Amino acid sequence: MSGAIGDEDSLNPFKNRVVGTSIVVSVVAVALLFVVARFQPEPEVDNRLDPTSYAVLTQFLSTILSIGALALLWEWVLRRDHARSLNRYLALKSALVSSGLRSIRDPATFHPEIDNLIEGASIIRAVSRTPTEWVTRYSGAVLRAARAREIHVELIVPDPGSSAIDAMARSLGVSQTDLTRNINSAVESIKTSWSQAPHASDKSTISVVAVDVALYDILIVDRMALIDLYATVDHQPGKPGMALQFVSGEKVEWAMEQVKNLVPNTGPLWAHPPGQPDHFRN
Numbered sequence: 189m190s191g192a193i194g195d196e197d198s199l200n201p202f203k204n205r206v207v208g209t210s211i212v213v214s215v216v217a218v219a220l221l222f223v224v225a226r227f228q229p230e231p232e233v234d235n236r237l238d239p240t241s242y243a244v245l246t247q248f249l250s251t252i253l254s255i256g257a258l259a260l261l262w263e264w265v266l267r268r269d270h271a272r273s274l275n276r277y278l279a280l281k282s283a284l285v286s287s288g289l290r291s292i293r294d295p296a297t298f299h300p301e302i303d304n305l306i307e308g309a310s311i312i313r314a315v316s317r318t319p320t321e322w323v324t325r326y327s328g329a330v331l332r333a334a335r336a337r338e339i340h341v342e343l344i345v346p347d348p349g350s351s352a353i354d355a356m357a358r359s360l361g362v363s364q365t366d367l368t369r370n371i372n373s374a375v376e377s378i379k380t381s382w383s384q385a386p387h388a389s390d391k392s393t394i395s396v397v398a399v400d401v402a403l404y405d406i407l408i409v410d411r412m413a414l415i416d417l418y419a420t421v422d423h424q425p426g427k428p429g430m431a432l433q434f435v436s437g438e439k440v441e442w443a444m445e446q447v448k449n450l451v452p453n454t455g456p457l458w459a460h461p462p463g464q465p466d467h468f469r470n
Contacts, residue, residue: 214256217249288437295416295431303329305409313408313447315344319374331385338389340467345371347398347453361424375457393467395459397452413443
């Protein structure tokens with residue numbers, strides 16, 4: 189686009205109006221300095237400037253010349269670097285806006301903010317490889333949302349009976365026994381807390397379903413997506429990871445598609461109301 193920051197025309201100093209003006213002013217100032225120099229004061233010589241006028245004129249023209257030179261320096265050197273840096277920044281900003289990325293942080297630091305989003309949500313879907321942590325972090329907010337409105341919740345966890353459970357456990361830095369215990373404990377905790385809590389609507393649903401392999405954690409809260417990433421190898425429990433929060437755009441759609449396309453191995457590990465059709469797949 190012509191005239192855009194960082195394009196070739198805007199970076200060419202000779203196609204810039206300020207540069208042209210600076211060159212003209214500088215040339216005129218030099219020419220006038222030569223003219224004034226011919227009339228510098230000399231004793232007993234007629235048609236010469238008096239010392240005061242000569243000093244004022246030379247100082248004035250030198251100042252004009254300096255301003256023109258600085259303008260040329262800015263336009264020719266500094267502005268080009270500034271424009272290129274700004275262009276890279278604007279390109280990055282455009283990419284961020286397109287992706288919908290709002291924040292990148294340690295997953296633990298999102299807790300209060302995500303709690304508030306969950307409390308105002310109607311749809312909550314999550315893939316959690318260590319579901320006890322998810323339950324500890326978010327179940328309170330889920331129950332508060334259920335007390336306020338009809339909600340639909342799905343927690344997707346590793347299948348304790350899958351042949352891939354040992355590999356999944358090793359990728360998390362825990363034993364197969366510990367991961368299985370983690371999953372079963374989360375299911376029991378959800379079952380107990382949901383059954384005992386009051387609900388605003390009898391139409392609210394919650395289910396825990398299992399899949400063979402989950403490569404990373406995802407939390408979908410209405411139109412917000414939170415993706416948790418940890419060490420690609422040799423992950424150890426408790427080590428900080430990286431969470432990417434998307435609030436709109438193509439990456440939210442991408443995250444929602446990941447969850448939508450997951451096919452549970454069997455029926456839910458637990459669901460309420462019992463015998464109710466799967467809200468997300470029927």
